[in-house]
Amino acid sequence: MSEEQKISLRDKIIEASRNLLLDEGYRGFSLRKVARKIGVSATSIYLHFEGKDDLIHTLIDESIQKLNAKLAETASKEEDPVERLEVLAWTYTNFALENPREYLIIYVVSSDEMTRYPKEKFRKARQGYELLTETIEDGVIKGIMDEEDPRIASYTFWAQLHGVMSVVLTKRLDSRIDQTAFLEQAIQHIIDGFHVRTSVDK
Amino acid sequence: MSEEQKISLRDKIIEASRNLLLDEGYRGFSLRKVARKIGVSATSIYLHFEGKDDLIHTLIDESIQKLNAKLAETASKEEDPVERLEVLAWTYTNFALENPREYLIIYVVSSDEMTRYPKEKFRKARQGYELLTETIEDGVIKGIMDEEDPRIASYTFWAQLHGVMSVVLTKRLDSRIDQTAFLEQAIQHIIDGFHVRTSVDK
């Protein structure tokens, strides 16, 4: 019972925090609001988290894990490295589109927050990136891609995707441009950039 | 005299704000600190800015203008679209590397801030992007590139660059990866993606 309640309060805090953060943005977020929302004193949060930073880092961490899980699931279903790269790109993009607010928690909130992001969480967060690296390595071995350093290439791929998504999600896209068209073209462009240059097909 | 002093206080506020924002991050930034730093009451800031948002938006705006000016200068020196794209990419990158804090003001601070960014400033900020679009359009006309929609392609290019830079600047890069190598390879990769696929060279 006490065990359950202990977990329960922590979870309540996390859930309320996520909602608050997504509804009101980083700016409107406050520990006291979270506490009020679940009918508990603000200082109770300190029983389960070191402070505001720690709480937010936990949220970021959870969202990253969720995204990574989807990526891992997708990757396991596709053998061919290029196709795999493509489904990974779309999994990433769709995750961002379907869970814009969770995706934004990862990136939008974290910019200033990132300097304080603990290394131990950072390490776990890199699983998705390692999946990418393996895929590209595989492509290089099979001669389908010709990347010099798969580790760098993997970061490039990821950075490109992130850049594209952040343009869409932070509403920086010109209103005359159709979002879906932009995404499709941009992703195709990114994928093409990784495919080995054949001296064939027309 | 009164004219000069009016301008002078506004400028003092801007300068102090920029320094504070860059030294202490968005989190450590406060109007009261800015005011203290220039020996004036906090409310005086409201004589020149509508509030914290407006002040920060002004900083963002100025940094964007500075970057855009550099891009425009660079672009005018290069005729060939592909080369032009390359020098633009490096101008962008170098600006970010040489003025990381000004670059970060543009992007890092703005994520949460962006929803409140006024449209009128947004319009001015797009000049750099329009330069890109023209370059790509030019490349398409000359048959060196084969982008379907230069406007979208331009955004893609910009988003990719931004993604790459943000990975570097927000310290998300794996410490085993050399930053310069990453940038060179990533940018080359992005440029390559825009160059038309020739059915020749080896």
Place this chain on the structure above:
DNA sequence: ATTGCTAGTTAACACTGTTAAGTAGCATAG
């Protein structure tokens, strides 16, 4: 019955953005 731990509490500190009201200093008008 008392000790000690758990899971919370209240009170307080030093901050924050923002608004309302007040005030020196000066320029012009009568």
Place this chain on the structure above:
DNA sequence: CTATGCTACTTAACAGTGTTAACTAGCAAT
């Protein structure tokens, strides 16, 4: 030469913030 009004600020106050320290019910074990 006084009075009005404007400019460029200030002080006081409000409602909020993260965080720390000290306290306290309720329960478990000695």
